[in-house]
Amino acid sequence: MSEALVLVRQDSAVRTLSLNRPAALNSFNGELHGALRAALSEAAADVGVRCVVLTGAGRGFCAGQDLSDPLLSAHPGNPAQGLNDVLVRFYKPLILQLKAMPVPVLAAVNGVAAGAGANIALACDVVLAKASASFIQAFAKIGLVPDAGGSWALPRLVGRARALGLAMLGDKLSAADAERIGLIWRCVEDDAFTVEVAALATRLAAMPTSALAQTRALLDGAQDLPLEQALDAETRAQTALGGAHDYAEGVAAFGAKRAAAFKDR
Numbered sequence: 001m002s003e004a005l006v007l008v009r010q011d012s013a014v015r016t017l018s019l020n021r022p023a024a025l026n027s028f029n030g031e032l033h034g035a036l037r038a039a040l041s042e043a044a045a046d047v048g049v050r051c052v053v054l055t056g057a058g059r060g061f062c063a064g065q066d067l068s069d070p071l072l073s074a075h076p077g078n079p080a081q082g083l084n085d086v087l088v089r090f091y092k093p094l095i096l097q098l099k100a101m102p103v104p105v106l107a108a109v110n111g112v113a114a115g116a117g118a119n120i121a122l123a124c125d126v127v128l129a130k131a132s133a134s135f136i137q138a139f140a141k142i143g144l145v146p147d148a149g150g151s152w153a154l155p156r157l158v159g160r161a162r163a164l165g166l167a168m169l170g171d172k173l174s175a176a177d178a179e180r181i182g183l184i185w186r187c188v189e190d191d192a193f194t195v196e197v198a199a200l201a202t203r204l205a206a207m208p209t210s211a212l213a214q215t216r217a218l219l220d221g222a223q224d225l226p227l228e229q230a231l232d233a234e235t236r237a238q239t240a241l242g243g244a245h246d247y248a249e250g251v252a253a254f255g256a257k258r259a260a261a262f263k264d265r
């Protein structure tokens with residue numbers, strides 16, 4: 001039997017999903033897209049999951065689209081149609097699914113993240129990378145533009161000047177430099193990576209995940225809003241959260257000087 005394209009592991013409330021096409025640096029073909037989407041749906045539906053970790057098997061995180069995938073040449077008379085299909089059928093729903101997860105998603109970037117692989121990592125809530133990992137906006141090198149949400153995420157994360165430099169030049173950016181310019185949350189030494197990923201995922205899983213999901217939506221949305229509308233969006237989210245279990249529990253735990261037991265999702 002062939003090995004699963006996404007390896008799934010559960011440690012307490014943390015669900016780890018490992019992209020598993022290591023011989024092709026976990027680049028995406030249609031089957032891997034299907035397997036990841038299904039694994040994310042299962043994690044979202046399982047109340048025992050309070051944090052999802054996305055990582056890669058082997059030495060790479062993800063090298064983006066599998067450039068040998070027949071999907072790309074699905075329309076020999078009109079190659080552009082092949083790319084359209086791949087983006088509309090696979091990358092757009094994947095990025096939107098990551099953004100709609102009810103729990104925090106931690107990208108544990110264990111090696112090179114190139115093209116759509118880099119931008120899938122950047123679509124996660126927190127990115128922790130191994131010191132030996134790297135990020136490459138590889139698109140320009142093959143005559144394409146940043147996709148999988150890169151055109152949206154890059155300038156928001158690092159500003160227009162750096163976004164354009166990364167996207168136009170397609171240079172390899174070390175994990176340390178990615179942290180330095182604010183592209184990712186943190187870069188950690190290789191030998192500490194596994195322990196740091198587990199510690200951060202466990203910490204996120206113990207937090208009020210419903211509030212964290214709302215925080216993601218607020219911060220992603222606020223960039224395009226005038227201040228008054230951003231304040232209104234905060235008020236709507238706060239009003240909803242204020243009536244939920246986790247807020248009552250958080251306040252009670254603070255008063256009792258004990259750890260809160262959050263459970264909303």
Ligand code: T3D
Binds near residue numbers: 144
């Ligand atoms: O529909 C659409 O196309 C639109 C969507 C586009 C989204 C995109 O992601 S476009 C960008 C696609 N990705 C790339 O252009 C990156 C291509 N890969 C690389 O540039 C390099 O592999 C890396 C810089 C990522 C890593 O380099 P290195 O030297 O560490 O490894 P390598 O030797 O190049 O790769 C190892 C193996 O993985 C190799 O196979 P082999 O020779 O050992 O049998 C290589 O062919 C394979 N591999 C790496 N990336 C891809 C790939 N196979 C298929 N597709 C890949 N993207």
